[in-house]
Amino acid sequence: MPKEATTKRGKTGKVEKRKGKKDPNAPKRGLSAYMFFANEQRENVREENPGISFGQVGKILGERWKALNDKQRGPYEAKAATDKKRYEDEKAAYQVGLST
DNA sequence: GCAGTGATTGTTAGG
DNA sequence: CCTAACAATCACTGC
Numbered sequence: 001m002p003k004e005a006t007t008k009r010g011k012t013g014k015v016e017k018r019k020g021k022k023d024p025n026a027p028k029r030g031l032s033a034y035m036f037f038a039n040e041q042r043e044n045v046r047e048e049n050p051g052i053s054f055g056q057v058g059k060i061l062g063e064r065w066k067a068l069n070d071k072q073r074g075p076y077e078a079k080a081a082t083d084k085k086r087y088e089d090e091k092a093a094y095q096v097g098l099s100t
Numbered sequence: 101g102c103a104g105t106g107a108t109t110g111t112t113a114g115g
Numbered sequence: 116c117c118t119a120a121c122a123a124t125c126a127c128t129g130c
Contacts, residue, residue: 026107029109029124030108030125031124032124034111034121034122034124035110035122037110042110042111045111052113054111054112057111057121058121059120061112061122076123080109087125087126103128103129104129106128107124107125108125109122109124110121112120115117
């Protein structure tokens with residue numbers, strides 16, 4: 001079941017910006033393909049839709065994201081994977097400080 | 101060995 | 116300052 005549409009926020013509806021800190025270094029994870037995709041589309045989308053609020057851009061961005069083909073998401077996923085590696089570094093260092 | 105869980109990431113916009 | 120839809124993620128953890 002926990003395989004719904006990935007649109008599951010917490011419980012009350014909060015997803016990001018959690019203040020509760022549980023890890024000492026909190027290695028945070030890497031970004032996601034959408035983050036990189038948005039980084040480029042944000043300029044393009046907002047250009048085609050000047051004056052629109054986030055509600056529009058946000059949704060449009062999401063639609064365009066999937067509108068791309070798997071190969072188009074490739075470069076984005078690639079960045080996501082690269083960023084993930086970046087996180088791996090923190091995680092590694094973060095673990096080192098834990099395993100003592 | 102398996103399962104799901106939570107935490108996080110970035111955009112824009114406005115009160 | 117923060118949240119909200121939009122999407123992916125995916126490493127970590129517990130028995």
